Amino acid sequence: MLGRILRLCFRIALWLSLALAAAILIYRFVPVPSTLMLGRWLTLRPVEREWVPLEQISPHLIRAVIASEDQRFCSHRGVDWVELGKVLANEDGPGRGASTLTMQTAKNVFLWPGRSYLRKGLELPLAIVIDLAWGKRRVIEVYLNLAEWGDGLFGAEAAAQRYFRKPAARLTPAEAARLAGALPNPLLRNPGKPNRALQSAAGRSLRRLGGLGPLGDCALPG
Numbered sequence: 123m124l125g126r127i128l129r130l131c132f133r134i135a136l137w138l139s140l141a142l143a144a145a146i147l148i149y150r151f152v153p154v155p156s157t158l159m160l161g162r163w164l165t166l167r168p169v170e171r172e173w174v175p176l177e178q179i180s181p182h183l184i185r186a187v188i189a190s191e192d193q194r195f196c197s198h199r200g201v202d203w204v205e206l207g208k209v210l211a212n213e214d215g216p217g218r219g220a221s222t223l224t225m226q227t228a229k230n231v232f233l234w235p236g237r238s239y240l241r242k243g244l245e246l247p248l249a250i251v252i253d254l255a256w257g258k259r260r261v262i263e264v265y266l267n268l269a270e271w272g273d274g275l276f277g278a279e280a281a282a283q284r285y286f287r288k289p290a291a292r293l294t295p296a297e298a299a300r301l302a303g304a305l306p307n308p309l310l311r312n313p314g315k316p317n318r319a320l321q322s323a324a325g326r327s328l329r330r331l332g333g334l335g336p337l338g339d340c341a342l343p344g
Contacts, residue, residue, distance in 0.1 A: 142232070145232075146251060146252060146255050146256075147255070149231065149256075149264070150255060150256050150260060153173040153267070154231055154264050154267070154268065155231075155268075156230040156231060156268040156276065157230065157231070157232070157233065157234055157235075158230070158235065158270060158276075159171065159268070159276055162274060167274060168274050169274055169276065170274055170275050170276065170280045170284075171267070171275075171276040171277045171279075171280050172277065172279040172280055172283075173267050173277065173279075174267065174277075174278070174279045174289075174290060174291075175263065176259055176262065176263040176266075176341075176343050177291075177343045178279070178289065178290060178291045179263075179266055179278050179279075179290045179291060180290055180291055180292065180293035180294075180298055181342050181343075182293055182294065182295045182297075182298035183266065183278055183290065183293050183298040183301060183302070184262060184266070184338070184341050184342060185298075185331055185334060185338040185342075186295070186298040186299050186301070186302040186327050186328075186331055187223070187262070187265070187266065187269075187298075187301075187302045187305070188223070188262070188334065188337075188338045188341060189302070189327055189330035189331040189333075189334045189338065190299075190302040190303065190305065190323075190326070190327045190330060191222075191223055191226070191302070191305060192222045192223040192224075193330065193334065193337065194222075194337070195222065195223050195224075195258070195262075195337075195338075195340070195341065196258060196337050196338065196339070196340035196341070197337065198222060198224075199250060199253050199254070200222065200224040200225070200249035200250040200251075200252065200253030200254070201222060201224070201225065201246055201249050201250060202220065202222050205220045205222075206220040208220070221245070222249060223261065223262065223265050224249040224252060224253050224261050225245045225246070225248075225249040226265065227249075227252065227261055227264050227265045227268070228244075228245050228248035228249045228252055229241065229245055230264075230265070230268045230269075231264065231268070232244075232248055233245065233248075258340045258341045259340075259341055259342075259343065259344070261341075262341040266278045266290075267279075269281075269305060269308075270308045270309075271284075271285075271301065271304060271305075271308050271313070272284070272308055272309065272312075273309060275308075278290040278293075278301070281301055281313070282297075282301075284314070285297075285300075285301075285312070285313045285314035286313075286314065295328065295331070296324070296328070297313070298327075299324040299325075299327040299328045299331065300313035300316055300320060300324045301313050302323075302324070302327045303316075303320050303321075303322075303323030303324040303326070303327050304320055304323070306323070307319075311323070
């Protein structure tokens with residue numbers, strides 16, 4: 123009996139691994155939904171998202187998001203072990219400070235929201251794999267098309283259209299900084315009508331952007 127259970131578990135794990143590998147390969151080329159979006163669709167709640175290629179997203183937004191969320195994005199391989207070590211040393215549990223853009227993308231595509239050691243543990247290998255399989259430009263393209271910028275509002279194009287009445291390709295540095303500054307708390311921060319917290323976050327984003335230099339260029343369209 124135990125042998126049968128073990129063989130069944132092995133087969134399930136094998137099929138899940140194959141399915142995940144296939145999804146990673148397919149998602150390298152096609153528009154990707156997030157688990158949050160899937161959850162809204164399943165519960166009949168609206169989703170506002172228009173997928174656009176990276177070439178139709180302002181370089182200002184690409185660089186602003188890297189400067190705000192993951193300044194070593196171009197130099198790590200999916201996981202920022204330096205920041206992760208700092209979080210673990212503080213013993214505060216898994217937090218946003220150690221979460222790279224690649225890890226956030228892995229969570230958005232394959233995992234669930236919320237803080238837990240289990241989810242964080244799954245994010246690490248997934249981030250390493252998709253960094254290798256997709257490359258930096260595809261990772262940031264998926265991230266910017268899945269990021270939540272309001273209740274049911276996903277992706278840079280939908281956010282740019284709602285808040286600034288323009289396509290994502292035409293965002294200015296200031297508008298890009300507002301969108302980047304809203305990411306830690308998108309349900310309470312409105313880039314179109316920034317409160318004091320968002321204004322402060324946008325200012326930090328612009329300052330970091332000024333010091334980013336070529337470290338943000340790896341994700342720009344070629």
